[in-house]
Amino acid sequence: MSSEKAVTGLVSASVSPIADAEPVLHVQDLRLALYTGQEEVFPVDGVSFTINPGETLCLVGESGSGKSLTALTIMRLIELEASVRYEGRVLFAERDVLTLSQSEMNSLRGSEVAMVPQEPMSALNPVVKIGRQLEQVGIYHAKDRTSRRQVRQEFHKRSRDALVAVGIRDVDRVLSSYPHQLSGGMQQRILIAMAVIAEPKLIIADEPTTALDVTTQAQILVLLAELQKRTGVGLLLITHDLAVAAQVADRVAVMYAGSIVEQAPVEEFFANPQHPYSVGLLNSVPSIEGGKNQDRLNAIPGSVPSLLALPRGCRFAPRCVLAVDKCQSERPDLRAIQSTQTHLAACWRPGEMP
Template sequence: MNSAPPSPFAAFDVSKSDRTDALTLVGLTVTYRTRGRDREVLQDVSFRVRRGEAYGLVGESGCGKSTVAMAIVRYLPRNGTVKAGKIMIAGADVQKLDADALRELRANRISMVYQDPGRALNPSLTIGRQVCEAFEAAGATRDDALHSALDMLERVRIAAPERVMDSYPHQLSGGMQQRVVIAMALASNPALLILDEPTTGLDATVEAEVLDLVAQLREELGTAVLFISHNLAVIGRMCERVGVLYAGKLVEEGATRDVFTRPRHPYTVGLLRCLPTIGRSKDRERLDTIAGGLPSPGSVTQGCIYAERCRLADERCRREAPPPYRLSVAHGDQMARCHYHERAIELPRATPDAPVENQRGPVADSSAAVVLRACKLSKTFHVSGASLRALDDVSIDLAGGETLGLVGESGSGKTTLAKLMLGLLTPDAGGVLELDGAPLAARVTRRSDEQVKSLQIVFQNPDSALNRAHSVKRLIGRALTRLTGLRGPAIDTRLATLTSAVRLPERYLDSRTRQLSGGLKQRVAIARAFAGEPRVVVCDEPTSALDVSVQAAILNLLADLQRERGVSYVFISHDLHVVRYLADRIAVLYLGRLLEIGPAAAVFDGPQHPYTEALLSSVPSLNAHDKQARIRLSGDLPSAVSPPSGCVFHTRCPRKLGAICEQQDPPFLDADADADATSGEGGAAPSAAHRIRCHIPVDTLRALQSASRDALNEVSADDQSSRAPRDIGRHE
């Protein structure tokens, strides 16, 4: 029977939480004072994290997730104040601690890992000095700290810790930096570890390694984890329970399996529908989105804070704030602040599906003309007297109206290949570029205006592409004038269309980009790239900084523009769910070499190159039946200065045959046929072909990968009924 307790505090026994919880928040309300007015950014937030438990906190940017973390450790900015509520950490009331007690709490009972490890490390100190300081702060002597630092670096799976101890942060990869930060955070064996977007921007394999590490250390040390992320699949893998935050208020909470299987709040339903999950593609359906945007802090004074964006809302919702309805469901209690929580799963779509006649655009035509051709592209950089081969003999074609997804770890050559196509880098001698069958000059400065207009780019970091001093209107307007020749009212009409398509509110048109969030900046960059009529757009991680709701709108926009205009994309991303949704073909790069290329469905469904198989196994998934056995790659990506002989992947390959892999460069095999068949020098085969560069015969790869999937299914079936809650989503 549904019930609404008179107060959200009713579910919390604070005296009991002192003994059983690592963290308890009761009625937490936080205000920021801006322009002489206090604005509530958190309203009456209550939840607990039990000892040894992992609790996920999700929501769009601006919902208050990081403010929760800052309030817990009392790191709020000067204009931030805890207006009401209680924060308990391992039995200690944080708000009542004096300076010495607060310092002791931060040193010994709570630690935090931030999104950007590079900014958390001091660039002027060695890794060893910084890790030792963490142990010294916890009370260790200098000698003990040195010994403990080495032991902890080994514990977080850092090879050759002695060498890493002598290194500076800039000499380590992003994944290595994050492991160092985690080692520092665990130095005091804290009761609570707060992870604020710890895997954003990491490759799929590195992300999986970091998540495995956190899960393993949590099991060993019994540390409770508060995991803050906008990546719902990561939360599904890592956390037993989840709380959904919207505009500073906790709108849903419960066991992760219950919330993600049957959400009870329309906002949670909307977030889940935005995700490009397995089985969804641009040719089958458009992603659903969440209309509108977050309300300004403190602007909603009555009714449900989500009412203006909710497609179930009525006058009752706008008049009465819903209480926290609590239900007893499969894996415990589930709370939702919605008057119509039983109907939330029936929420109507906000984004209509594409018309049937438009479901399949020009990409369905296998005879579409090749727009862009790259043949035998290589690129060598000279660094400190050494030659670094960033790209090695790569050949690809891009058809009209097609999306080619480029995937691979950082350092695999994805961005280098894109820059060669755009003329931002000059290829080594012997490389050929063609646009519509005509030679394309290597440097952009030597290309015609029409060729420059035909190839545009959306960068991963919009700050590198947008002038901070100019208004949004001027940035997009200048691009429209330069690329289309439009003037006067026509500019305003086109500008309105573009900004609406990328969900950029009109109130931001007069803003400078330095006044915008990262997501808003990226929307400006995308609008500017489409200001003209490009033939090819290179998208370099265009959605990595966006919330899932905005990401869905951008992916829909890209798909719609492709259907309407036949534009082609080269799409670079480490989010393989996004690549699977948008791409027609996939090219897999490793250490500058093309290891696999083919239609998206063929590449994702298999057989795959062992490296592709490892990449796909690292991707977290919301659905238990979509999970794969995690394939762990040994070691790190080799240096491009001295790449391995033979197959460049043999030093990490879990399916290595032996000497042939070490000595001979493998040929391309036709993955569509059971018999081995090479596709020609440099891999210049028909664009529809699925080809794998490997010594292992295709039929053998198919059998090995099928056996691995069958073994996982058997383990999952045996363990499903007896698996403990703490193992949710961590099927190995």
């Protein structure tokens, strides 16, 4: 299947979110505080969003903006040491993930929420063969079923199908391999297959297709869209690729220096971006003929500020061509623009960027 075809298929396969349903994930004022030895920094600083069943929220933003740490905090995958603290709420099926015990969290992760992390190796057990790790997903899944034997057979078939669907041809070799015997791209595919097999309520995928070729990437996005259509899984997809966001997102959230600076339904976001940073990102999308080095979004002059030296006002002000005094001194909140309820921007001069 060509990538164009796959992506076109994806558009028709995508499912509209169930508007009135309870959100599958509700993140409220999430902060992650790290004590660096000198002072406390907040790499995730007041992040709020919801994901409805069947909905895809794409979180975009430059390298270092806090996307992965947001995902890892939601999944409670950051070790809570003396130097780390959470604030806010992460409501998943009415439970606040931030208050669950480690064992409650482990069972949630095994069955109801799946994560495809940016570093796939960190999620695979290095001393257990892939086949066995896939079976463990199946065991979780079989917990509330009556016939375990039937479940096991079904599961066996489903895991093979899932591995083929993520573009793995030599399934037997992969099943009998240890993670370190496989490439990073292969490990990523396996984690995506695991997420698909588990049929969770929520998948958090951090750059899940970055290491993969375009055809496989398109194939995987179709697979996720099909899963969504079938099971209504909510998807938080972190990507630096705005073309991917345009294809799969229902809503887009743009992150900058630890906070969301704009959030909007996908068509609205691409047609009518409000925050100067979003406009900068959209202008930095690489052209199709572009060289290899264009695959990171860093065409906006300047860089993400250090967490140890954040600007007092708007964190984007030092890089913003529209910045006025107020932008330097007062930090804008994320709020609805114009008459909409769904398009939010944290900017004193929204929509003024040409």
